[in-house]
Amino acid sequence: MNDRINQLQVLASQVSGCTRCALHEKRTQTVFARGTGSSGLFFVGEGPGAEEDAQGFPFVGAAGLLLDKMIAAMGLSRDEVYVCNIVKCRPPNNRKPEPEEMAACMPYLAEQIELIEPSVIVALGATAVQGLLGTSEGIMRLRGKWKLYKGRIAVMPTFHPAYVLKTPEAEQDFMGDLEAVLRQMGRPTPKGVVDVRSVTFTIDNKSAARADHWKDAHGPCKVESPEDRQFQWRISTSTSGLGRVVHIACLSCGCWVDVTSYDDW
Numbered sequence: 001m002n003d004r005i006n007q008l009q010v011l012a013s014q015v016s017g018c019t020r021c022a023l024h025e026k027r028t029q030t031v032f033a034r035g036t037g038s039s040g041l042f043f044v045g046e047g048p049g050a051e052e053d054a055q056g057f058p059f060v061g062a063a064g065l066l067l068d069k070m071i072a073a074m075g076l077s078r079d080e081v082y083v084c085n086i087v088k089c090r091p092p093n094n095r096k097p098e099p100e101e102m103a104a105c106m107p108y109l110a111e112q113i114e115l116i117e118p119s120v121i122v123a124l125g126a127t128a129v130q131g132l133l134g135t136s137e138g139i140m141r142l143r144g145k146w147k148l149y150k151g152r153i154a155v156m157p158t159f160h161p162a163y164v165l166k167t168p169e170a171e172q173d174f175m176g177d178l179e180a181v182l183r184q185m186g187r188p189t190p191k192g193v194v195d196v197r198s199v200t201f202t203i204d205n206k207s208a209a210r211a212d213h214w215k216d217a218h219g220p221c222k223v224e225s226p227e228d229r230q231f232q233w234r235i236s237t238s239t240s241g242l243g244r245v246v247h248i249a250c251l252s253c254g255c256w257v258d259v260t261s262y263d264d265w
Helices: 002-016 050-055 062-073 099-116 126-133 161-166 168-184 205-218
Strands: 041-045 082-085 120-124 147-149 153-158 194-202 230-238 243-250 256-259
Touching: 002 099, 041 099, 041 126, 062 161, 062 168, 082 099, 099 126, 120 126, 120 168, 126 147, 126 153, 153 168, 161 168
Parallel strands: 041 082, 041 120, 120 153
Antiparallel strands: 147 153, 194 230, 230 243, 243 256
């Protein structure tokens, strides 16, 4: 175990100084991974966004919050799973990584997989699937169908959490894929892992004071007028201790906040 940790630390150090592709030129820092992978579950995303580039950890923004909720709903802790990306540096303007950028980073990911030795890999989104499996097929065709990494590790292609945030109707398939992952791992599947309903609405004048209260508590929103601010409103119910959570994401600037009950909002 200690030897594996040491090897991962050495690899992370190598990544931090990497100049194999042009992505290194504008990065704040590299984004290596988070978690131990002790559960045998390994998540792979596309690449760091602005928050990840600033903090140095993958999936720390709104998509990461959703992923963390899903992990908890699976009966796992945040630290028990391993989370990383195909590329370790943020692509400019969050664009999709170019093939040569992915190819430059793939040896790092391959070594991460070898050291963690997961029983299941969850590929989050088309870029992760393409990088892992070398396929050009789209995520809509591949989602929910088991594949193999190097002929030996089960891979579940599914939607990226950022896509799920923008496409509420994808949530049922997303959770269905994670339930299949639990079955593959021989873990119990909580009945009704997550029940999520979504609706988009605009804050009206009557609710402006509440919106301002949230803004003061959460931090400044880039949208000046509460009346023009749009939010994504989510209710997530879990059997794994998450309880009822309202996730409010500002569609205008991307900031978000969670409250645990209607009274809080």
